[in-house]
Amino acid sequence: MKFCNSIFHPFYVQHWLAHHKHVVIDTKHIGEHGKCSEHLRLKTLQQYPKNTKALLNSSMGMGANISGLIYQYALLVFTPLPYCGLVFWYDKPWSLLTYLLPSLLLPLSTIYHKYLHMSDVSRRKKIPWCFRWLLSDAGDQVVKKHFMHHYMNNDRNWNFIVFADTITDLFDSTNLEPDDRTIEYMKKLGLETE
Ligand SMILES: [Zn+2]
Numbered sequence: 148m149k150f151c152n153s154i155f156h157p158f159y160v161q162h163w164l165a166h167h168k169h170v171v172i173d174t175k176h177i178g179e180h181g182k183c184s185e186h187l188r189l190k191t192l193q194q195y196p197k198n199t200k201a202l203l204n205s206s207m208g209m210g211a212n213i214s215g216l217i218y219q220y221a222l223l224v225f226t227p228l229p230y231c232g233l234v235f236w237y238d239k240p241w242s243l244l245t246y247l248l249p250s251l252l253l254p255l256s257t258i259y260h261k262y263l264h265m266s267d268v269s270r271r272k273k274i275p276w277c278f279r280w281l282l283s284d285a286g287d288q289v290v291k292k293h294f295m296h297h298y299m300n301n302d303r304n305w306n307f308i309v310f311a312d313t314i315t316d317l318f319d320s321t322n323l324e325p326d327d328r329t330i331e332y333m334k335k336l337g338l339e340t341e
């Protein structure tokens with residue numbers, strides 16, 4: 148039990164307790180800079196002293212350095228998701244794509260995660276050439292889906308993983324489109340909606 152806890156808890160802290168909370172209470176700063184304010188950063192580090200490393204390696208759940216990436220891939224080894232693809236392989240060979248591919252891409256998505264949180268203006272200004280595809284229509288969908296992941300249906304969309312929604316839609320259609328309320332809120336934050 149303790150072993151499992153030491154593997155899963157840091158991610159829970161960095162992703163759910165830190166990042167998801169920061170996005171809601173520090174929307175403006177994150178929208179502009181792609182990271183939470185220094186004050187909130189220090190407060191979070193004090194709040195979770197046992198998870199300092201996880202928080203620092205993931206920039207408060209916003210990204211990942213090499214150690215953070217290695218940790219996230221190690222985490223996949225312990226989660227059932229990648230194995231679902233193997234279990235269903237016998238019946239439906241393409242199920243491997245549904246579970247395995249998005250799982251493998253998940254940690255990599257943390258590299259461009261912060262750009263998904265920026266306002267439209269900041270994203271256009273700060274995005275490096277390698278992630279400029281995020282400014283395309285398809286990229287815009289990724290941004291929208293990630294926004295939804297934070298504000299609603301956060302148990303549904305694969306959101307920030309490119310093509311993952313398309314792949315999961317082959318099996319079931321649990322991926323949702325933004326409703327009017329969400330779109331309205333996104334407009335307020337300067338996120339382009341059309
Ligand atoms: Zn999340």
Ligand SMILES: [Zn+2]
Nearest residue numbers: 166260264297
């Ligand atoms: Zn996020």
